[in-house]
Amino acid sequence: MSLKVNNLSIAYKGIEAVRGVSFDVKEGDITVIIGANGVGKSSILKGIMGIEKPTGGEVLYKGNNILKQPANKRSSTGIALCPEGRQLFHKMTVQENLEMGAYARKDNQINKDLEEIYKKFPRLSERRNQKSETLSGGEQELVAIARSLMAKPDLLILDEPSWGLAPIMIDQVVSIIEDINKEGTTILLIEQNANIALKMADYAYVLDVDGFVLEGTGEELLKDKKVQEIYLGA
Amino acid sequence: MDIFFQLLLNGVVIGSYYILIALGLSIIFGVLDIPHFAHGSVAMFSGYIAYIVVSSYNANIFVAIIISIIFATIIGVILEIVAYRPVANAPPINSFIIALALMMVIDNVATVIFGSNQVSIKSSSNQVFNFGSVTLSEQRLYLLLTTFILVTGLYIFMKYSKTGKAIRAVSQNKEAAQIVGINTNRISSIVFGLGSAMAGAAGAFMGILFALYPAMGGHTVMKGFAVLILGGLGSFPGTIIGGLLIGITENFGVALLSSSYKDLFAFVILIIVLVFKPSGLFGNRGL
Numbered sequence: 309m310s311l312k313v314n315n316l317s318i319a320y321k322g323i324e325a326v327r328g329v330s331f332d333v334k335e336g337d338i339t340v341i342i343g344a345n346g347v348g349k350s351s352i353l354k355g356i357m358g359i360e361k362p363t364g365g366e367v368l369y370k371g372n373n374i375l376k377q378p379a380n381k382r383s384s385t386g387i388a389l390c391p392e393g394r395q396l397f398h399k400m401t402v403q404e405n406l407e408m409g410a411y412a413r414k415d416n417q418i419n420k421d422l423e424e425i426y427k428k429f430p431r432l433s434e435r436r437n438q439k440s441e442t443l444s445g446g447e448q449e450l451v452a453i454a455r456s457l458m459a460k461p462d463l464l465i466l467d468e469p470s471w472g473l474a475p476i477m478i479d480q481v482v483s484i485i486e487d488i489n490k491e492g493t494t495i496l497l498i499e500q501n502a503n504i505a506l507k508m509a510d511y512a513y514v515l516d517v518d519g520f521v522l523e524g525t526g527e528e529l530l531k532d533k534k535v536q537e538i539y540l541g542a
Numbered sequence: 543m544d545i546f547f548q549l550l551l552n553g554v555v556i557g558s559y560y561i562l563i564a565l566g567l568s569i570i571f572g573v574l575d576i577p578h579f580a581h582g583s584v585a586m587f588s589g590y591i592a593y594i595v596v597s598s599y600n601a602n603i604f605v606a607i608i609i610s611i612i613f614a615t616i617i618g619v620i621l622e623i624v625a626y627r628p629v630a631n632a633p634p635i636n637s638f639i640i641a642l643a644l645m646m647v648i649d650n651v652a653t654v655i656f657g658s659n660q661v662s663i664k665s666s667s668n669q670v671f672n673f674g675s676v677t678l679s680e681q682r683l684y685l686l687l688t689t690f691i692l693v694t695g696l697y698i699f700m701k702y703s704k705t706g707k708a709i710r711a712v713s714q715n716k717e718a719a720q721i722v723g724i725n726t727n728r729i730s731s732i733v734f735g736l737g738s739a740m741a742g743a744a745g746a747f748m749g750i751l752f753a754l755y756p757a758m759g760g761h762t763v764m765k766g767f768a769v770l771i772l773g774g775l776g777s778f779p780g781t782i783i784g785g786l787l788i789g790i791t792e793n794f795g796v797a798l799l800s801s802s803y804k805d806l807f808a809f810v811i812l813i814i815v816l817v818f819k820p821s822g823l824f825g826n827r828g829l
């Protein structure tokens with residue numbers, strides 16, 4: 309098991325946004341969480357990354373409860389987050405953004421990995437000295453994904469990477485995520501776009517305000533009546 | 543004509559002092575959103591430390607400047623950890639009030655310890671350089687050189703070092719900075735240390751070139767904020783141009799009009815600029 313979340317709760321100023329959720333991410337899988345806006349998907353990720361302090365529960369990564377470590381140690385344990393809304397360092401160049409992704413690394417392979425990334429994302433290579441705020445939305449999403457890859461994660465968490473992208477760009481992002489997974493990185497993908505996410509999923513969970521209401525393989529959920537009604541607009 | 547160049551040079555000297563003060567305020571505000579009103583008081587207090595080191599222990603002024611810088615750095619880091627960090631996630635008004643309170647406390651403590659009379663730091667050597675009839679004292683030259691070195695050093699540090707990049711990252715997107723593994727508390731301390739170090743240098747030079755008195759903390763920080771806003775919040779070149787502009791205007795204003803309006807000139811030019819360019823000369827945030 310890569311990640312095991314047990315009974316995680318998160319509250320903002322006493323108001324619970326996440327109520328005791330539990331789920332597993334299996335090593336090597338693409339695990340998907342779908343759910344409508346505001347049900348607490350991003351909050352779960354903030355809890356995992358240590359940006360919000362959970363009010364209860366535990367997060368086991370490779371068997372260790374990572375909530376006990378300070379937040380800034382998260383990325384050196386092998387977890388990287390590609391956050392909702394990209395969250396780039398907007399006044400920094402593309403290259404500086406990518407370098408920041410490797411901030412927690414201590415090895416000397418960073419420059420080599422940077423060139424690998426540029427090979428994988430030729431669009432970013434051309435724009436490496438451009439400030440990230442001058443890029444298009446799709447290019448910015450690529451920078452965000454590339455930045456999280458620069459941490460060399462074993463587990464990559466992506467929060468709504470398809471958000472705000474043109475359909476052709478969504479296809480590209482989907483194939484990038486599938487490639488990353490094939491190269492051995494475990495993926496936890498958060499999406500509102502259930503249609504594309506469930507097609508990629510080895511295993512998926514459906515979150516609503518009461519917590520997880522459904523789970524199963526991607527195929528099972530795609531066939532599920534309730535999922536079709538609510539999330540696939542069938 | 544010579545009097546023109548003399549005034550200009552004097553303006554650049556006092557402008558350097560403002561630049562040293564404003565750069566610290568700028569990175570502290572730019573990264574942490576704290577209006578650090580006690581910044582001038584840190585400069586003042588450190589200047590007194592330099593004064594004591596020279597007057598009581600006969601130290602060389604360079605030693606005194608370095609001790610002042612070290613003292614200011616330590617005070618800055620302590621203020622960040624003890625006073626500002628506890629309210630880091632509270633509404634901005636809290637750090638605003640704390641900043642004002644710290645300014646008053648430090649200024650009052652200085653009055654109790656050092657008295658309210660002006661003191662100045664005596665240098666052992668007093669060489670004067672002449673360029674035609676324009677003169678520049680040895681000490682003023684040292685201030686210009688120190689400012690040049692600190693400004694250039696800070697610029698290179700912020701642009702190229704790993705920690706400098708991390709500081710910019712925190713100023714641009716704190717959450718993303720945490721996600722990539724930056725310890726934002728550590729960055730806060732470093733920012734306060736760096737900014738205060740510049741204030742320490744400024745305070746020592748204030749004592750060497752002019753005079754130290756407890757109330758200068760408040761006067762200095764107001765000028766510093768004027769420079770910051772004039773240049774455009776968070777703009778490095780803006781802070782430098784703004785500091786020079788205010789220093790030069792002040793010197794010409796005093797010479798042409800009256801020294802009783804000395805502190806007015808800075809704010810008149812500030813208001814004029816803001817009328818035409820509300821975001822300041824180089825307005826558009828981003829370290």
Ligand SMILES: Nc1ncnc2c1ncn2[C@@H]1O[C@H](COP(=O)(O)OP(=O)(O)O)[C@@H](O)[C@H]1O
Nearest residue numbers: 320321325343344345346347348349350351352
């Ligand atoms: N920083 C915050 N402060 C207060 N409430 C928040 C904050 N972030 C999220 N919330 C609330 O928590 C709930 C869950 O939000 P979020 O985790 O962003 O949901 P999702 O990612 O599923 O859209 C929402 O009701 C939202 O308004």
Ligand SMILES: [Mg+2]
Nearest residue numbers: 349350351392
């Ligand atoms: Mg969300």
